[in-house]
Amino acid sequence: MRRAIASLLHTLRCYPQRCLVSLLLLICALPALAQNGVDYATQTVRIALTGEPRNLNSIRATDQFSIFFLEHSMEGLLRRDAHFELVGGVAERWEMEGTTARFWLRHDALWSDGVAVTAQDFVFAWRQVVNPDVASEYASIMYPVKNAEAINQGKLPLEALGVTALDDYTLEVQLEAPTGYFLTLMSFMVYYPVREDFYLAQNGRYFADVKNMIFNGPFKITSWVHGASLRMEKNLTYWDAANITLNVIDIPYITNDSRARFNLLKEGKLAIENGLQGLEAEQLRDALANRMRIRSHSDGGLFYIEFNHRPERITHNMNLRKAMQAVLDSQELVYKAIGIAGYIPGQSLIPTYMNGVHDKFRVEYPVQMAPLDPVKAREYLALAKQELGIDKIPPIAILCDDREVAIVAAQYLQSLFKRTLDLDIKVDVQTFKLRLDKAHNGSFDMAVYAWAPDYDDPITFADLFASWNANNNGRYSNPVYDAYVRTVQGTDNQQIRMDAIGKIQQLVIDEAIILPLYERTANTVQDPRLEGVVFSQLGAGMSLTYARVVQ
């Protein structure tokens, strides 16, 4: 032994270069641990996430990451297929008439432990969603169901909820009022089933860790190392397992460093980036420079300027708002100031992808835009000054958060309004939570705000400025607007509903309630061997359920 060490020392002393080379060779010989982004033989896909799921309990989940996992591992009465059409999930067929909906459940829908999914599982879950002690943030999505709101306020017992299991495989739902979009809610996570015996056995830790989970969807979550990695594997007890090709969806990296994730993609360790949120501007430029194939899709977000309509604010004055409207060219904003491929100039409160009666809403109800007219704008401004009884409009603050694009938009407006209307605009940049706080408290004149749809119906946008809406931060209040919203919510006749939403769309422009800026686009880069990824504007925004790896 001693001789060996001595000879090693001798070698070291005499041939330092040779030692260095052999050390390098040794490092090179270490096996590569990290695996590739896609694997054909095992049908494995690897992706990175920017953050952890906050809460995977479908009753209380709110964030995009949780929704992503739930959409892959759970199934509601209905589901979205490979073309994003609404088709039967746990329910085989259904009937809807007025305020009653009835669902017939398939007998081969099973939980991952082999027990059948029954109508009682839905009754239990829905009651928990509106249970005031559970405090689900998405409880309001359940409000179309009879008595849901009263139960959530603690005025009625849970049993009063309008959902009944007629037998193990028949579910009847009573609604508060005819609800045209009720069926589209059936694929939303708060409407997923939860099995009572399993839920109670977890002692408040339902879906907190892998051992507290049970699934009825296409995949099972099989591993979760907090803050580090997650893994989903095909659920063999799923009734439609024959149509699921992927075996594994692996998430070995969780980091919010966009550069790190992009480096992993270049290294071939990821199948897609960034599927859930889209590439950031820097990585998009990098991808373009490297001639990677970029896929763009609308992620559903509509960005707009929200005005503060409280009477004490200067933005309460309609002529001032109309003056700004008459000089704002959203095309110039999108194509010149923002300049990210795929962004759509904002024209209406209802985004382009929303469906109307038979076709896209915006095709059936084209927007009557307010014309771009600087002369008219100055007339509006003079009128506003006259009404307000002032010679000069005091400085106006635009509230926005610290995201790059939002700041670019705010700065564009700042210079635009200065140039054309001689208005002094201050850009008030705040961190996310502080911006929310200021917006909810109404301490702003104008704010760059965004909204994404909760469900597949234009009313998810159109009711934003109803006087009672919790998201109406500017406290816009107009009985005419409210009446339109009530019309939409009171009937399931699609023609009447869409007509009313068409009127709302026009009212938003006529009174310049908001100024639409742009519809955001998410850009992604993916491995060419990955096919069948479904992007959408709803839920998590990306589904790998029907994806596959080709050779």
Next chain:
Amino acid sequence: MAMLRYLLKRLGVGLFTIWFIATATFTVMHLVPGNPLANERGTNATIRANLERQYGLDKPVFEQYLIYMSNMLHGDFGIAFSEENRSVNDIIREHFPVSATLGVLSLCFATVGGVLWGALAALYRNRLPDALIMFLVILGISVPSFVFAAFSQLFILKLNQWSGRSILPVAGWEGVSSMLMPALVLGLSTMAYMTRLMRSSMLDVANTDYLRTARAKGLSPTRIFFRHQLRNAILPVITVLGPAIAIITTGGFVVESVFAIPGLGRYFVQAVAQLDYTVIMGTTVFFGAFLVLMVIAVDILYGFIDPRIRLGAV
């Protein structure tokens, strides 16, 4: 006996410090505008009231403080706002070991490197190697770690692409190979700092009488260097070791983020942005206690390295 009394006194002061940190953090946290429960989607009054009741935010702030302090005394930091199914205790228990592993490894790099380069620079004082090392030291101190992190990751990427194989992983936390680069990057500024410290302290020692005596006695230069000069010069490095441990284990946020490492630093920083009350409190108090303990530990370590220092003698 004096030693024991000294220790008790230090621990007492330490406890007071931790209480102060907790109270100050709690106060400032509640003074910051914003609501931890606020979300992009505004919630109606019913839902908001239900949520506040569940998190105990409907009570007066002082009552919340008393409840929090009493829970903390029982070792319960509460449930995280941002990950609703996890207690802050679990977050610390699962993620601190990762940060600690990374921290210890980078501290090894920093200490070994710092002592080595510092000693070398002192040995070649005012000659080319000294100038070169000192230049690198300035670079190491002044360039922030996120630049080094990004560059080193790019370097790994290019290295792997050039060699056509995965020599080192670009990111992740699996096995020793994935720890090397992050540890090196994280320890870099501490290493630079220690190099400077070591160099000046080596030069101080070089002019002392006992070193001249040793040379006069005719001891071999190697023996003088290791037994007399290095051992006496290393004391200042030990001094900064305590705070350095705390800084490295807590300051790894950027490195953890760039290399996708599931450490505690990430939670520490993100909690502030998300106004996650319980995680802010838990991690701050934990790191505060850790820092206090490290400083006490280093003071005790002194006694062993330098027999002239008697703890509690003052």
